[in-house]
Every structure is written in C-alpha cells, then in structure tokens.
Amino acid sequence: MRIDLHTHSxxxxxxxxxxxxVLKALEAGLDVxxxxxxxxxxxxxxxxxxxxxxxxxxxxxxxxxxxxxxxxVHLLGYGCDMHHPALTQELATVRDGRSRRLPAxxxxxxxxxxxxxxxxxxxxxxxxxxxxxxHVADAMVARGYVADRTEAFDKYLAEGKPGYVAxxxxxxxxxxxxxxxxxxAAVIAHPWSRGNYDxxxxxxLESLVAGYGLDxxxxxHEDHDTDTRRLLFEMGARLGLIRTGSSDxxxxxxxxxxxxxxxxxxxxxxxxxxxIRSRGGTV
Numbered sequence: 044m045r046i047d048l049h050t051h052s053x054x055x056x057x058x059x060x061x062x063x064x065v066l067k068a069l070e071a072g073l074d075v076x077x078x079x080x081x082x083x084x085x086x087x088x089x090x091x092x093x094x095x096x097x098x099x100x101x102x103x104x105x106x107x108x109x110x111x112x113x114x115x116v117h118l119l120g121y122g123c124d125m126h127h128p129a130l131t132q133e134l135a136t137v138r139d140g141r142s143r144r145l146p147a148x149x150x151x152x153x154x155x156x157x158x159x160x161x162x163x164x165x166x167x168x169x170x171x172x173x174x175x176x177x178h179v180a181d182a183m184v185a186r187g188y189v190a191d192r193t194e195a196f197d198k199y200l201a202e203g204k205p206g207y208v209a210x211x212x213x214x215x216x217x218x219x220x221x222x223x224x225x226x227x228a229a230v231i232a233h234p235w236s237r238g239n240y241d242x243x244x245x246x247x248l249e250s251l252v253a254g255y256g257l258d259x260x261x262x263x264h265e266d267h268d269t270d271t272r273r274l275l276f277e278m279g280a281r282l283g284l285i286r287t288g289s290s291d292x293x294x295x296x297x298x299x300x301x302x303x304x305x306x307x308x309x310x311x312x313x314x315x316x317x318x319i320r321s322r323g324g325t326v
Contacts (some may be wrong), residue, residue: 058294226324236266263288
C-alpha cells in the first residue's frame with residue numbers, strides 16, 4: 044500500500060485542482076492520499092468524490108498555521124469534522140490574518156522596487172481560499188521580477204526579507220486540542236525544517252504528548268536529511284508518536300516534492316485511522 048499523507052491543491056497554494064491532484068496520485072501509483080490544504084477544507088469534498096471515482100482513498104485533512112513562541116510550526120489534522128464550529132471559526136480567523144497582511148506586503152514590496160498590487164495577487168491565486176505568500180510569489184513571477192517561488196521567498200518574502208509581514212497563527216497546543224475536538228488526529232508537519240530544530244525540541248514534543256495527546260510527527264520529508272529522519276524516528280518511537288512520511292506536494296508550486304517521494308508505512312496509517320475512529324472522526 045502506497046500512502047502519501049501531505050498534499051496540496053490550488054484551493055490553497057498548490058497548482059492542481061483537487062480532482063487533478065487525485066488523478067496525478069492515481070498515475071503515481073498511490074493508494075491513499077490526504078489533501079491537506081493550508082487552513083481550509085474547501086477542496087476536500089471534490090477530492091473525496093474524485094477518489095471514489097478513481098479508486099484512490101482520500102483522507103480529509105488540513106495543514107494549520109500554528110505558533111510556538113513566535114516561531115511558525117505547521118500542524119496536520121486528519122479526519123476532522125469539517126464543520127466543527129470552534130475549528131472552522133479558528134481557521135476563518137487564520138485566513139483573515141493571511142488576507143489582512145497583503146496590503147502591507149504590497150507597500151513594502153513597492154518600497155523595495157518590485158511593486159505588486161492586490162489585483163495581481165488575486166489573479167495569481169485564482170480560486171484559492173487561503174491566500175498566502177506563495178500567491179504573492181506567483182504575482183512576482185508573472186511580473187517578471189523573479190523566476191519562481193523559491194527566488195521570491197529567498198529575496199523578498201522569507202522572514203527578515205523586504206516583503207515579509209507577520210500574521211496571526213494559532214497556538215500549537217490549542218490547535219492540537221481543536222483537531223481532537225473535531226474528531227481528528229494531530230501530526231506535526233516537517234518538525235525540523237526551516238531551522239526549527241531548536242523550536243520543536245524533544246522536551247516540547249514530550250509536553251505535547253503528555254498534556255495534549257499529540258498523535259504524531261512527519262519524519263520522512265524532503266526537508267529532513269537522513270540523520271534527521273533517523274533521530275526523529277527514534278524520538279517518536281520513544282514518545283509513542285505515529286511517524287509518517289509524505290511528499291508535501293504542491294504541483295508546479297514547489298520543486299523537488301513529487302507525489303510519493305516519501306511514503307507512510309501501512310502500520311502507521313492504520314494506527315492513525317484507529318485514533319481518528321476512536322474520536323468519531325472521518326476517514
């Protein structure tokens with residue numbers, strides 16, 4: 044069984060429709076995928092329906108923007124009730140924070156000599172429900188300022204760069220609680236990517252397991268080298284965490300992350316499903 048539990052559609056910052064994503068998963072020989080768009084479930088119904096037609100199992104998922112002491116950490120939620128009031132309200136607040144920072148980003152980019160308008164960003168985002176820096180990057184590509192998203196982030200949009208503006212994110216512990224209240228399982232995405240080795244520490248993980256029932260960590264990810272994967276796998280085993288693997292696929296929006304490049308073991312997936320079912324979630 045080939046299982047990829049972290050993918051994105053153009054409902055957030057991927058480049059495929061939910062149906063197109065499922066078709067590509069089928070072509071890649073995947074049996075199970077999770078659609079985990081940023082801060083929105085809007086693409087899940089279409090993806091699930093496409094999966095039923097094509098014979099690909101689609102797990103409802105989400106990737107939440109969360110915060111630990113001022114540092115960005117992403118949380119994957121699987122099997123949640125997509126209409127759970129507290130979770131949907133929090134996601135709406137996060138999306139509002141995404142949108143509210145765009146005018147400030149436009150001003151700062153203009154001051155940096157690479158003007159981008161809100162109309163440019165909206166056009167680049169197309170039907171995306173959760174607007175973010177990748178869409179600003181796409182607008183910059185369309186304007187000819189940069190070659191791709193990577194260059195846009197490296198020069199202008201990453202933290203500390205001219206176009207960066209902070210935004211609201213959910214406290215990580217609260218996000219885990221919200222996922223559980225909605226019947227889902229909570230897994231920290233790529234915990235040691237983006238310089239987060241000193242943020243997502245062993246002591247933090249231990250406290251999240253003991254105090255909030257964190258379910259798992261994403262171990263096999265392209266942002267983790269071989270030693271990192273080994274350390275995370277061993278640490279996760281010691282803490283009783285489910286250890287997953289995935290592509291973090293964004294279509295053409297993220298290089299080097301093709302579908303199925305990393306996979307979740309069947310035993311880990313079945314444990315994830317068991318926890319979701321025990322909370323009344325949907326798989």
